[in-house]
Amino acid sequence: MNHDNPFIFLIDTLFNIYIAIVLLRFLLQQVGADFYNPISQFIVKVTQKPVVIARRIVPSYRGIDLASLVLVILLIFIKLSILLPLGGLQASIGTLLIYSMHNLVELIFDVFIFAIFVQAILSWVNPDPYNPVSALLSSLTRPILRPIRKHLPVMGGLDLSPIVALIGLMFIKRAVLFIFTQF
Secondary structure, rough: OOOOOOOHHHHHHHHHHHHHHHHHHHHHHHOOOOOOOHHHHHHHHHHHHHHHHHOOOOOOOOOEEHHHHHHHHHHHHHHHHHHHHHHHOOHHHHHHHHHHHHHHHHHHHHHHHHHHHHHHHHHHOOOOOHHHHHHHHHHHHHHHHHHHHHOOOEEEEEOOOOOOOOOOOHHHHHHHHHHHOOO
């Protein structure tokens, strides 16, 4: 794909921003984040219309908002359907679906890696725990960091759990994405 094309850059960037916001909506629901948080309210507001439409077609399952997840996959699929031909490449629907799933898995890992990294950096400046960003990062990373913290005590006032989590997530991400390359 020709990455020098400004239209490809623009389309890719706009799709990626919106896909990330919809994915954050899904992930924040799964971790039970505070939806009264101003950032959560923004996420809900900018994703509400397409999610409501998707919910008419895709019901929730055991408390999992499958409509948001399917919307993310659909948006990735549409993005690839537009960008690949613009870049001079053709792909079958099956190939686009595999690429879409690959991108989804990669994005999920990247969101958690980024959140843990930012939270670790913020911990150096001792942020206000009630700050909307800190609160959401804490909600998002808690399911990953809590089990590590249970087994890895703080050493000399230094919490090494983010480092362990980052290494673990990066390893698992590479292992899972390697499976996609086998298709």
